[in-house]
Amino acid sequence: MDPENKKDAPESSISDKPTKTLHPAYSVTNVQSKICTLDGVKVTYTSWVKLFRLHAVAYQVFDQIDGTEPPPKTAAEYQSWKELDALVLQWIYSTMSDDLLPRVLESGPTARHAWVKLEKIYLSNKKARAGRWKPRKLANQLEDVDHPVTEERLVLQLVRGLPGEYDTTASLINANNADWDLARNM
Incomplete structure (x- = not known):
């Protein structure tokens, strides 16, 4: 390289490289401290839903439970979506009673499946419950x-x-x- 043209060469620095930021949902270490355990007695379904929705909005994962379609499996963002969905599913499972958990575990592979299953359990025929x-x-x-x-x-x-x-x-x-x-x- 010609010493006179050295000043025309672009300088590379670490700050020029894009950094991957951690999604806010990964900062949650104890979801039970924010969302009480759903048992249908001390903590009602309605109260639990309100707390869970607030939490999901605050940590930018509400689309995992609101019916928003996931990206196609071939899309670049699918893996990230799948990981966040597993995290939200863990939040759901860890905030429900031991009696309720086995019924919801059967619901399907996504947070949305578990969310809908809980809704079905609690909102279908309240007298029968x-x-x-x-x-x-x-x-x-x-x-x-x-x-x-x-x-x-x-x-x-x-x-x-x-x-x-x-x-x-x-x-x-x-x-x-x-x-x-x-x-x-x-």
């Missing part, structure tokens, strides 16, 4: 000791346990091949 059903809890405990109970058998057991005045409801449950949540709500 008033009577707390324990067969699902027992089925989960049996699965833990390698004796899984299929959802079909669980629904069958529910229908068999209904008194005679619920014969019509039992017929509807069977005719619709209802899953556990639908059968319980019916």
Whole structure:
């Protein structure tokens, strides 16, 4: 390089390189300190949703639960979206009671699936929820000791346990091949 043209050459510096900033959601170390555990008794679904939404907006991940479509799997930003979604899904799982967790774990692979499942559980047929059903809890405990109970058998057991005045409801449950949540709500 010619010493006289040295001043025309661009100087490179570390500050010219783009830096990747950490997404705000990754700064959350203890989500339970900000969002109470949803148990349906001490902390109601409505209260939990309000707290969770505020948290999701503050940490810029509300689009993980509001129904916004994820980027295509082939898009460059998909991996980042997937990682944030897993983080939000962990927030959801870690802020619900032990009784509720197994029901939501079955919902699907994204935070949105878990969000919709919770909504379905709490907003579908509120009177039916008033009577707390324990067969699902027992089925989960049996699965833990390698004796899984299929959802079909669980629904069958529910229908068999209904008194005679619920014969019509039992017929509807069977005719619709209802899953556990639908059968319980019916």
